[in-house]
Amino acid sequence: MDVLGFSAGGHTALALAMQHPARVRRLVAASTFFSRDAVPDEFWEGMKTATLDNMPAAYMDADRSLNPEPGHLERLFELDRQRIVGFEGWSEQELGRITAPTLVLCADQDVMSPEHAVRMSRAIPGARLLIVPGGHGDYLGELAPSDGDLRPMLATLPQLLRFLDA
Numbered sequence: 001m002d003v004l005g006f007s008a009g010g011h012t013a014l015a016l017a018m019q020h021p022a023r024v025r026r027l028v029a030a031s032t033f034f035s036r037d038a039v040p041d042e043f044w045e046g047m048k049t050a051t052l053d054n055m056p057a058a059y060m061d062a063d064r065s066l067n068p069e070p071g072h073l074e075r076l077f078e079l080d081r082q083r084i085v086g087f088e089g090w091s092e093q094e095l096g097r098i099t100a101p102t103l104v105l106c107a108d109q110d111v112m113s114p115e116h117a118v119r120m121s122r123a124i125p126g127a128r129l130l131i132v133p134g135g136h137g138d139y140l141g142e143l144a145p146s147d148g149d150l151r152p153m154l155a156t157l158p159q160l161l162r163f164l165d166a
Contacts, residue, residue, distance in 0.1 A: 002164055003100075004028040006140060007111070008084055017098045018090070024100040026164055029120065031106050031136050035089040038116040047084050052077045056144040092123035102127040103163045105156075107134040128163065132156050 003024050005013025010032020017024045033039060052060070052074060063073045104121040108114055114131045121129035132139045132155070138146040141153035 002026045002028075004030060004160075005032060006030040006137060006142070007032055008080060011083075011087060014090070014095070014098070017100050017102070018094060021097070021099045027098065027100045027102040028160065028163070029102060029104050030140060031110050031112070033089075033112040033116055034092075034095055034120055034123070035116075036087065037089075038112040043111070044085070047081060050081055058143045062143075092119070095120065095123040096125060098124045098127075101163075101166070103130060103160070104128070105130045105132070105139075105160075107132055107136060107139055109133075109135045111136050130156075130159055130163075132159075 001023060003013045003016060003026070005011070005016075005028070007030070010029045013027060014029055014032065014034060017027045036044065046054075055077060060073060063076060067073070067076075102121075102124045104117050104124070104127055106112065106114060106117040108131055110117075117129060117131060121127040132152070134152045135145045136142070137144075138149070139152045139156040141150050146152065
């Protein structure tokens with residue numbers, strides 16, 4: 001299967017590719033990081049004290065429309081927050097176990113630096129690297145940063161399709 005993991009979901013995608021290499025045909029690691037030094041200390045401090053009130057309303061509304069069960073959003077938020085706070089990272093040697101053709105994708109104004117994306121792409125054997133102009137996820141049409149402007153996504157999409165079709 002082809003796997004695209006964005007942001008915190010990128011950790012899941014990387015873990016899947018490392019732990020179950022036969023299941024991943026192609027991997028896109030988008031706006032994600034493999035080590036804690038990829039983001040400023042303020043990121044980790046903010047995650048320790050984050051509350052549901054910090055989540056953009058668009059994401060809360062989307063989850064509640066898909067999962068109307070009372071308390072679902074709160075549980076989801078807390079599980080994700082704890083997972084990020086507890087993330088210890090991987091070494092470049094661990095990333096070297098990824099066998100799937102991989103595209104490391106980030107924006108030049110992303111949460112992690114383009115330099116970190118370069119490190120990741122060099123640690124994964126044969127990985128390709130794509131750095132696009134923009135911010136965290138707007139190049140994928142991610143709702144909060146794109147504010148509904150799909151032009152960055154439409155510019156990036158041909159590159160993603162070319163990689164997946166190769």
